[in-house]
Amino acid sequence: MPIPDLPGELIQKHSPQESWLKSHVAQLCHLENERFPGSQPVSFGTRDLLKLESQDFWVCEKSDGVRVLMLILFNQTGQRVFLIDRHNTYREVVGLFFPHHENPINPLRNTLIDGELVIDTDPRTRRETTRLLVFDCLVVDDQNVMSRPLDKRYGRLKEWFYRPYAKMIRDHPHVAASQPFEVQVKEIRSAYNVEQVFAVDIPALQHGNDGLIYTCVSTPYIPGTDSNIIKWKPPTENSIDFKLILRFPSLPSSPSQPDFRAKPIFLLHVWCGDHNGTPRYEQYDTMYVDDDEWEKMKASGQQFDDRIVEVHWDPSVKGWRMMRFRSDKPNGNHKSVVENIITSIADGVEKETLLSRSNHIRTAWKARQGASNHNQNPAPLPARPPPPPQAPQAPPAVSSVARPSQSIPQVELRYGPLQSSIYSKVAGPRALFGFER
Numbered sequence: 001m002p003i004p005d006l007p008g009e010l011i012q013k014h015s016p017q018e019s020w021l022k023s024h025v026a027q028l029c030h031l032e033n034e035r036f037p038g039s040q041p042v043s044f045g046t047r048d049l050l051k052l053e054s055q056d057f058w059v060c061e062k063s064d065g066v067r068v069l070m071l072i073l074f075n076q077t078g079q080r081v082f083l084i085d086r087h088n089t090y091r092e093v094v095g096l097f098f099p100h101h102e103n104p105i106n107p108l109r110n111t112l113i114d115g116e117l118v119i120d121t122d123p124r125t126r127r128e129t130t131r132l133l134v135f136d137c138l139v140v141d142d143q144n145v146m147s148r149p150l151d152k153r154y155g156r157l158k159e160w161f162y163r164p165y166a167k168m169i170r171d172h173p174h175v176a177a178s179q180p181f182e183v184q185v186k187e188i189r190s191a192y193n194v195e196q197v198f199a200v201d202i203p204a205l206q207h208g209n210d211g212l213i214y215t216c217v218s219t220p221y222i223p224g225t226d227s228n229i230i231k232w233k234p235p236t237e238n239s240i241d242f243k244l245i246l247r248f249p250s251l252p253s254s255p256s257q258p259d260f261r262a263k264p265i266f267l268l269h270v271w272c273g274d275h276n277g278t279p280r281y282e283q284y285d286t287m288y289v290d291d292d293e294w295e296k297m298k299a300s301g302q303q304f305d306d307r308i309v310e311v312h313w314d315p316s317v318k319g320w321r322m323m324r325f326r327s328d329k330p331n332g333n334h335k336s337v338v339e340n341i342i343t344s345i346a347d348g349v350e351k352e353t354l355l356s357r358s359n360h361i362r363t364a365w366k367a368r369q370g371a372s373n374h375n376q377n378p379a380p381l382p383a384r385p386p387p388p389p390q391a392p393q394a395p396p397a398v399s400s401v402a403r404p405s406q407s408i409p410q411v412e413l414r415y416g417p418l419q420s421s422i423y424s425k426v427a428g429p430r431a432l433f434g435f436e437r
Helices: 016-028 047-054 150-171 173-177 191-201 291-300 335-346 351-356 358-376
Strands: 039-043 057-063 066-075 078-085 090-093 111-121 128-140 182-185 209-216 224-232 239-247 265-275 278-286 307-314 319-325
Touching (some): 016 066, 016 090, 047 358, 191 209
Antiparallel strands (some): 066 078, 078 090, 239 265
């Protein structure tokens, strides 16, 4: 399946505009750095089966496309739209408008959406359509929602971002013709419905599939590697991104010169992070390439040396084999990620095992749901039992001396004599204001 080139006009690297945009995104996300703010998954292992039972997870198919964030910028000049890739480069795209959820005449304000850009190919007409499949959000209409759980973020994504946009497209079909790509919300299911993802969602895809993504429902959005986002692949399809380095043997006649006609050694270098802004790599392993593959590589005319490649482990040759270039990634996988992926390959979970645990996951999910409902709506306390009946008492004896039904208590009087009024005809003066009384 083809992988799309990113549309839009590239914002010049290190330009004042790019610096402002990165600073603006960091401010929207409440981050202290200006790196790519998107989250990254970890690889699935046997231990994660228990994790799916102990916490609520949602699952969806992992599209084979280009991961991007879409920034909707709103200021005095109006609304502008940018795509941010994992290189943390920005491209401005035109032809898109996203209406406000309260009043569609007004534009949606500052928003940052997470998604995957794919090329869908119609199986009947072979017509290709570029689509942005969105699945999460960091900021919507000037409101940072990263601290909220996934179900709240997904609801805000659909109600505030997508619903007004979809209605605009339905009411004004001509608007869609001018857009650089279509926008859709990716369908997400509860983890115990993974069988429907395999049986319904993946067969209906018009783009490539790269496994599954499990995301914890109750945790916030975390930039960088997030252990609560788990990427599943069959163990034989787990892949790693390395930097490929070609090393040619020396010429027999000139040991100091490489023999570019000979078949080289294909070294795989692993990324160990940056040092003073420069990527640091070290040799990790070699890649297996047979003679026929080498001839095809030479005939392609492409550069292979010093490029990021995706490889998978082939048990038949006990070596890594190349799958494709990863030009969309600035570096290979970090060394710590590589070790986790290798652990996942050795401790991988097959599809059948994943499906067989669905009932356990469902039972645990429903039990947590029932406990939550019970805590939110506790059963009423039992009524206090009535006091035990008391034995009837004999009426008090009546004295022969008559007594009032209620005695008047003896209290000390604490008020003084009544004060006379100057207006009284009895106690007042004989003349008042010059008049005789």
